[in-house]
Amino acid sequence: MRLLAAQDRLAAFRGGFPAVPLSARRIAGLLDAPGCVRRQVVDAACVPIDDLAALVGCPPAGQSPFALARARQFERLVTDNDMGPLLRLVRELLGLPVTAAREKDLSASQVSMQFRRSDTAFRAELTRRYVREMLDGDDRAVNLLRSPILELAIGGVPMPVEPDAVAYAATGPLHPVEIRSFPCVDGFAEPGQVSAAARQTAVQVLATRELVVRLGHDPQRVSTHGLLVLPENFSLNATGEILDVAPQARRLRRYLDDFPRLDALARHVPEGVELPHPRQPGTGEPSREAAAQAADALAVLPSRFTDGCVGCPLFAFCRAEANAVGSVARLGSLAANVCGDVSTVEQALALAHGERTPVTAAESAVAAELGRAATALALATR
Numbered sequence: 001m002r003l004l005a006a007q008d009r010l011a012a013f014r015g016g017f018p019a020v021p022l023s024a025r026r027i028a029g030l031l032d033a034p035g036c037v038r039r040q041v042v043d044a045a046c047v048p049i050d051d052l053a054a055l056v057g058c059p060p061a062g063q064s065p066f067a068l069a070r071a072r073q074f075e076r077l078v079t080d081n082d083m084g085p086l087l088r089l090v091r092e093l094l095g096l097p098v099t100a101a102r103e104k105d106l107s108a109s110q111v112s113m114q115f116r117r118s119d120t121a122f123r124a125e126l127t128r129r130y131v132r133e134m135l136d137g138d139d140r141a142v143n144l145l146r147s148p149i150l151e152l153a154i155g156g157v158p159m160p161v162e163p164d165a166v167a168y169a170a171t172g173p174l175h176p177v178e179i180r181s182f183p184c185v186d187g188f189a190e191p192g193q194v195s196a197a198a199r200q201t202a203v204q205v206l207a208t209r210e211l212v213v214r215l216g217h218d219p220q221r222v223s224t225h226g227l228l229v230l231p232e233n234f235s236l237n238a239t240g241e242i243l244d245v246a247p248q249a250r251r252l253r254r255y256l257d258d259f260p261r262l263d264a265l266a267r268h269v270p271e272g273v274e275l276p277h278p279r280q281p282g283t284g285e286p287s288r289e290a291a292a293q294a295a296d297a298l299a300v301l302p303s304r305f306t307d308g309c310v311g312c313p314l315f316a317f318c319r320a321e322a323n324a325v326g327s328v329a330r331l332g333s334l335a336a337n338v339c340g341d342v343s344t345v346e347q348a349l350a351l352a353h354g355e356r357t358p359v360t361a362a363e364s365a366v367a368a369e370l371g372r373a374a375t376a377l378a379l380a381t382r
């Protein structure tokens with residue numbers, strides 16, 4: 001299948017859903033679910049995955065309304081007063097001699113207010129313009145850019161990427177800045193949250209480097225040293241730490257290099273299989289028929305249910321599917337790896353207890369392995 005035909009097939013699969021730019025959070029999440037064609041197709045088709053997950057009955061993921069309100073309040077405090085709190089951290093921790101913030105907010109709402117249009121292509125064009133000025137060393141250039149639209153080649157095709165809340169502080173190299181609302185207590189922030197922030201920063205670094213190369217500059221103009229801004233202790237005062245996301249950027253680069261090409265992914269989508277319009281005309285509510293159509297469309301895509309799926313918005317849907325067929329994947333990735341080609345718990349137990357004759361060499365190996373485990377368990381519990 002040629003690339004254009006593949007893009008058409010994926011656009012047809014998207015059905016009534018609008019195409020959305022991929023967030024850095026979403027691309028970073030791909031690292032937890034390698035090799036799942038279902039997730040790869042949904043991402044490559046730029047389907048709004050949270051809306052799709054809600055339509056097929058998955059509970060909303062992400063932060064509570066309280067946490068979201070707190071995050072917005074903290075971001076406002078950090079960026080208030082001509083970005084005073086942020087500039088202090090940029091100077092102290094990144095060592096940049098920035099005395100004033102020349103900020104540009106390229107979020108859809110701000111761009112729409114200023115230009116009366118806010119489509120993704122236009123915001124990407126504005127991003128290119130401001131990053132070019134930053135790289136050219138123009139003294140009057142913006143030095144803090146928020147909510148830009150970048151592009152990252154995924155499956156051989158540039159995909160729009162919208163970082164959640166990002167700024168680039170520029171004087172010399174460009175440094176990514178992330179503002180998060182989880183606390184840094186006595187100098188320590190929760191490692192899981194810091195690691196998630198680092199992976200998302202790595203997405204921004206790679207996407208910005210691709211832009212920098214397209215603008216004719218050295219990709220090293222984008223530093224892997226980012227500034228993570230957090231609330232200090234239990235207050236809303238800003239503190240920060242430097243993150244070196246070079247390892248995360250290397251891992252993500254390898255993952256993206258191995259990502260299937262779009263034409264290979266599109267072949268997994270049978271002709272005529274498409275997602276519904278998520279809302280009924282008139283009521284604006286999702287319908288039962290739409291939910292069923294979306295579930296059927298997802299079900300035809302091969303999935304790979306693993307321990308990493310817990311962070312995927314479609315987790316509840318895929319877990320219910322794995323339960324329904326008695327998949328060994330429900331026992332965890334370790335058990336699924338031991339079982340190899342044997343896909344259901346029922347088959348695995350039958351092989352372990354010698355009640356089923358292995359029909360392939362792989363099944364024989366699994367039967368021997370599980371048989372040994374069953375014997376050891378029997379001895380241990382005697």
Ligand code: SF4
Nearest residue numbers: 033036309312315318
């Ligand atoms: S939850 Fe489902 S769609 Fe998401 S990565 Fe896992 S198997 Fe794939």
